[in-house]
Amino acid sequence: MNLKLHKPGLLLTALMLGISLLNAQSIAKKAYFQQKLAYQINCSLDDVNHVLRAEESIQYTNQSPDALKEIYFHVWMNAFRNKHTPYARQKIDQNSTEFLRAKKKRLGGTDSLNFQINGAAAKWEYVNASHEIVRIILPEELKPGQTIKISTPFRLKFPKIFSRGGHDGQAYQGTQWYPKPAVYDAQGWHTFPYLDQGEFYAEFASYDVSITLPENYTVGATGMLQTPSEYKRLKRIADSTKKFIDKSDFPIVETEFPSSSKQMKTLRYTQDSVHDFAWFADKRYLVALKSIKITGRERPVELMTLYNPAFASTWYRSIEDVATAVRYYSESVAPYPYGQVTAVTGSLLESAGGMEYPMVTVISKKNDI
Secondary structure, eight states: OHHHHHHHHHHHHHHHHHHHHHHHHHHHHSOOOOOEEEEEEEEEEETTTTEEEEEEEEEEEOOSSSOEEEEEEEOGGGGGSSTTSHHHHHHHHTTOOTTTTOOGGGOOEEEOOOOEETTEEOEEEEOSTTSOEEEEEEEEEEOTTOEEEEEEEEEEEOOBOSSSSEEETTEEEESSOSOEEOEEETTEEEOOOOOSSSOOOOOOEEEEEEEEEETTOEEEESSEEOOHHHHHHHHHHHHHHHHHHHTTOOOSSOOOOOOOOSSEEEEEEEEEEESOOOEEEESSOEEEEEEEOOTTOSSOEEEEEEEOGGGHHHHTTHHHHHHHHHHHHHHHTOOOOSSEEEEEEEOOOTTOSEEEETTEEEEETTSOO
């Protein structure tokens, strides 16, 4: 009698094990691949209404062995569009009430999407209730080796900073801010919502990003700055910062935001072989700059730190700290592969000391560098 009861369980276990082995063998037969992406994003900041209007286009090359009938996108800022998202449910589990009690005007998210494939309107749909995952149905299969152009406008209403991205007054943190293709690998599509606990699996890509905003904002971002006039401006601020630091006269309260310039500027950043693009903007930043040489690299690495005057007492040596870290890891692990390293002060969830992005790291106001 016991044998009869146990047989179905043993059979089910054997079947599941067999299926798992078959899946593993199927995945193992596929050679490793990464999809090839090239982004171009043009965006403009309205710092009165905390809105970013943008146009995005992506050259998407299928380097997998599979013909693709659809492509999935993440629209992660929609985690903050209402209080019924996976992020909101996570806050309930964590007994965290700041987001759950927030007024509607402090929420935000992405809208005005209108996907096109090679310039023609595409069929697409949200596939989860929080509108964080989009499925684009391709007009014809994207075969191995083929490239298509995917484009869309989008409008981002920055939420108050509850987690990593958003705004704190007129300080902006552009993280997980643009519609982004999900990873397609040997196991298929990887789609998941925005959560505090966790990282963001993403395709490596090249980026060409232009950000238009009032002239008196200072920006730290992924990529190499391609706007010579802005680099000259950063050097002027760095010179003024050094004079300020030399006085050792550090304010003890956070400075107010100055009025925004009526004149706008456009900053362009480019970078190859990074898995994300993040940017941080504030009108109050002090600036420190330094160039260092690293064994194993022909060109020097440019370093920059950006911080509010209120944190000068802990950040006045920040550029030296960054130089020490870059040299140490370059010698201990491998030479730093990019041309720029930036560290900025910003607003983050209280439990986070900082958050790293390609070539730029944000550090909580409650922590020193």
